[in-house]
Amino acid sequence: MSARDAILDGIRRNRPAGDFPLPEVPLFTPLVGEDLVVEFGERLQRMGGRVAEPGAGDVFAGVRERLDAAKVVASAVPELTGNRDLRGVRAPQEVEDVDVAVVRAVFGIAETGSVLFTQDQLIVNAVGYLAQHLVVLLDPADIVPNVQAAYRRPEFGRSAYAVLHTGPSATADIEGVLIHGAQGVRSLTVLLLPRGAAGRG
């Protein structure tokens, strides 16, 4: 008998008898207040991330310092031209020298301060982790109140890869001291920029 059949057979023989229905999962009242943008920002900050408002003249003013300090900027958004073309990348390892990656989030979650990317936004999935810093564009209209609502979105069922990022990478494996920049990015900044609000920078 194949391992598959042996395992399934074992389960059928041993599975607990009884009718245990699958419960309905409610959406729950959001833990957050009415102003999802403010709630999102506060919670992201608690997770080590940062929120920047778009500048009047230069929408990237809030992260300009970071962009200017970077040698390699990989942009996956039309609002900014970087100097590394992600669409030309053939192997993920090629993005290991990226200092700053700029990506647009599909949506944000106010309850946790998370943003969602799929392979379509990241273009090269690995850039979300191998880059030293991440700048995320998020349309304030794209914030859902809670995790339950987020998991009703269709992206999870149809994307090859979907990921929630909540602040930068972090660890506290040595005596509980919080350290940002564990294996993934060292910082994550969310720029609240409506879709299609700015031309090429």
Next chain:
Amino acid sequence: MSVEDLNPREREGVIHPEVRAGHDESERAPDGRRLQHAEAASKPIRAPQTREPQPRGAKIRGDRPINQSEAAERFLAAPLHQAAHDERLWDLRKKRDASAHGVPEWEELRELASQIKTHTLSHLDRYLEQFEAAAKANGVHVHWAKDGADHNRIVLEILRSHGAKTLVKSKSMLTEECGFRHHMAANGIEVIETDLGERIQQLDNEEPSHVVAPAVHKTRMDVAEVFAKTLGTDPDNDDAHYLAESQRETTRPYILKADAGMTGCNFAIAETGTVVTCTNEGNADLSGNVPPLQIHSIGIEKIVPKVEHLGVFIRLLSRSALGSPITQYTSHFRAPRAGTEMHMVLVDNGRSERLGMEEFWTSLKCIRCGACMNTCPVYRRSGGLSYGATYSGPIGLIIDPTFNKRKYSTLPFSSTMNGSCTNVCPVKINIHEQIFAWRKVLVEEHQIPALKQGMMKAAGAVLSRPAAYRAAIGAADSALKVLPRFAVYNPLNTWGKKREMPDAPRQTFHAWYKQNRMKDTGR
């Protein structure tokens, strides 16, 4: 602290320029508030600057019963380690409480999680078939492994068929169960752990001591010593930032050159064939997204029916584990990247058999948050390695004997039965009741030592007769009041070790009730 204040050696070597700048002990938000996430302490828990050798775990002698209390005594005899361990884990427990209290529907979520797991486990064959079909439709190769050896053989075959020699992996308790790393090393495959805690343990040739924080039993000085020996860091520099950065910089080249990447699985979605991983470091995400070949090891009990159920579990997992609302990264792997292969290995390793154990099958609901460990007084004081098993703490006490009844026969006795583990469990496993059930099973099957059997018999005799129980309690309370210290705090009274016995009440509740209430009602 400015850069000038740093030890000159701290400014050199592998440390990244951005980390060289001074940093706070525990990172703060721009407004100065301390950040509370990723299991970080509200205040840094720093072991005093005195060197104390790290106590090692239980001695493993084949199938012979693990002597947990012997290993626990050695841990207790290392006061700096014991105190730091206790404090650190209790801090996590407090964070969990604060986080849970911030969610009004917390109890409802626990109940939902428990019911979803009950439903899924009682229809597991159907959901596994659904998962397999969905994954195959997504272009994923699906394998089935009866046990750990099967798992290791399958992965080795996948690696060999690709000529792969190096593999980066994220922390996974399932692969620990399978002895995966050791098996790969014996077959010429280099396996690199990418989680900081797990990497520390790998470099120190130790198993993880906690399901979430594998190196929680080590002080920063222990880590500095391990890294100095294995990564060539400065032995006198035990700054956590320096050590973590050293790991980041030395692990990254492995991630970039690895032939294959492997992750465990927190949740597997039957509906979509998706594997979900939750980490704070981004290491599972790197292991899955960088190497050209990706492998996910999945315990068959990790299945949940639909994506919408993730809402329940994701909200419970990190809050229960570390007190943060979510982990920094929640990755959903569904289909291979263009031009690469994706493999999923569904592993049984005793799970289908456990499903048939009437009293113990609900332990399969466990989502490995570690909350039961953090709250357990025995675990906090004895360290995870004292259990000599892949799973330690309360959940380990009920899972381990299902793997080996003789070897882990003593573990269910390493509990105070205070029920705290059951109270914090996010999927409502009746952990302490199962611990008790195991004690009965093991006594009946003579799997436990004569001394404990004698004690159990005496306890049984007293507990089954109310009058004898009351007399015993009364005698114990009076004894506590009059006995000199040496009689209470001696090696025969394990309850007197490392703790003060409580003050005995002047009167037992029963005596008070009899005197005041039964009289009133005339009964």
